[in-house]
Amino acid sequence: MFRKKDPEMAARIPPGQHLTRGWPVLSASPVPPFDPATWRFRCTGLCDGADWSWDEFRAMPSVRLTSDVHCVTAWSKLDNIWDGVLFKEVAARAGVKPEATHALVKAPFGYDANLPLEALLDDDVLFAWNHDGEPLEPKHGGPLRLVVPKRYFWKSTKWANEIEFLDHDQRGFWEVRGYHNDAFPYLEQRYSWQE
Amino acid sequence: MAADPASVWKLVERADEFVKYAQNRDPRTAYQQARAVLDEAEALVGQLDEKAATALRAQIETRRADIARFEGSA
Numbered sequence: 304m305f306r307k308k309d310p311e312m313a314a315r316i317p318p319g320q321h322l323t324r325g326w327p328v329l330s331a332s333p334v335p336p337f338d339p340a341t342w343r344f345r346c347t348g349l350c351d352g353a354d355w356s357w358d359e360f361r362a363m364p365s366v367r368l369t370s371d372v373h374c375v376t377a378w379s380k381l382d383n384i385w386d387g388v389l390f391k392e393v394a395a396r397a398g399v400k401p402e403a404t405h406a407l408v409k410a411p412f413g414y415d416a417n418l419p420l421e422a423l424l425d426d427d428v429l430f431a432w433n434h435d436g437e438p439l440e441p442k443h444g445g446p447l448r449l450v451v452p453k454r455y456f457w458k459s460t461k462w463a464n465e466i467e468f469l470d471h472d473q474r475g476f477w478e479v480r481g482y483h484n485d486a487f488p489y490l491e492q493r494y495s496w497q498e
Numbered sequence: 499m500a501a502d503p504a505s506v507w508k509l510v511e512r513a514d515e516f517v518k519y520a521q522n523r524d525p526r527t528a529y530q531q532a533r534a535v536l537d538e539a540e541a542l543v544g545q546l547d548e549k550a551a552t553a554l555r556a557q558i559e560t561r562r563a564d565i566a567r568f569e570g571s572a
Contacts, residue, residue, distance in 0.1 A: 327519070
């Protein structure tokens with residue numbers, strides 16, 4: 304259990320955040336339906352292109368990573384165990400073109416989140432299908448969500464089904480709605496007027 | 499009540515929270531609550547300078563459109 308006097312634990316809680324025991328459910332949109340027979344994951348924009356089925360996506364080499372989650376609504380959840388495929392593995396298979404510098408990771412209902420490619424190619428960024436050893440629940444982004452531990456959690460697109468590779472930055476869903484483009488929790492980059 | 503951009507934004511952000519937690523509750527009620535808070539925010543926008551008012555009105559309208567879209571998909 305977290306104690307404020309534990310300096311190691313305290314260092315893992317960014318300013319303005321508090322620990323949660325559960326996992327609050329947040330999403331701008333309703334939960335999209337999932338049918339493994341018809342689900343597709345597409346890579347578009349500055350890449351050779353890809354269009355994978357659920358089975359094809361799941362057949363990629365998987366990793367298990369542990370990371371902390373920091374939501375802009377001020378809760379943090381530590382030591383999450385994720386199973387999935389690294390973003391950089393997906394990008395390599397999509398044949399990303401050298402001129403690509405940014406990407407939008409998209410989901411149904413028009414949701415997307417933008418990040419520099421450099422951030423997405425980090426060793427701790429993955430598309431996860433399991434959380435703590437169990438299939439990711441639909442309300443938490445199942446069957447597949449992006450996980451970008453170094454940014455506020457809205458950058459970790461739930462129900463991810465497309466990456467668009469770009470040669471410029473383009474703000475995503477929350478980023479055009481007044482939230483910060485970079486979203487570093489330790490810098491408390493919550494709002495666009497801080498930019 | 500005197501308004502400043504920060505206090506109007508707080509209301510917009512509160513509407514966001516209603517929307518973000520809607521799937522955890524009764525979405526219809528949550529969307530109604532979000533709309534009510536956005537109405538409250540809009541009522542205060544007229545007290546702001548033109549630049550802030552324009553920006554915040556756009557944010558309010560974007561959210562109203564989002565809610566209408568989400569309601570149609572729910």
